[in-house]
Amino acid sequence: MPLGVAMLSMLEPDMLRLIIAGFLILYGGFFTLRSSLPRLERPTPVVDVLVGFFGGILGGAASLSGALPTMWCAMRPWPKAETRAVLQPFNVCVLALAAIVFALKGTYTTQTIIYGAVALPTTMIFAQIGIAVFKRLTDNQFRRLLIAMMLVSGLILMARVVMG
DSSP: OHHHHHHTTTSOHHHHHHHHHHHHHHHHHHHHHOSSOOOOOSOOHHHHHHHHHHHHHHHHHHSOTTHHHHHHHHTSOOOHHHHHHHHHHHHHHHHHHHHHHHHHTTOOOHHHHHHHHHHHHHHHHHHHHHHHHHHHSOHHHHHHHHHHHHHHHHHHHHHHHHHO
């Protein structure tokens, strides 16, 4: 994550967003259209570490810590609760660390803090809705939803950059 924050000064933000959006669209589009999803059942500790490492970099650079781990977990045959148990703490830790680093660097303005305070109630409401939906989904529906959300996220990110 600190590497991602450090890379912010060296990267063109729109180029990073376009690359990430393209990757999300390719991944989400490809697996959304497939009738069956891959099922990686064997342990892959080296790949797991690399996914976490690059997820941390993306979290620090673009607040997208969950993109790679979500893609990776969607290919695992895990029950939805196990997938969530991996993704949720990872994202919370990476994004909390990024927030702390940005605060220590003096990045936040009063306007940024106001925007965060305004967004917090809506975030909490939709988190509760997400929990209710999560409880009703089967494991396969949850995996498909993760993949579809990658596609939608990529399309929205691409549109924001292009319409900029």
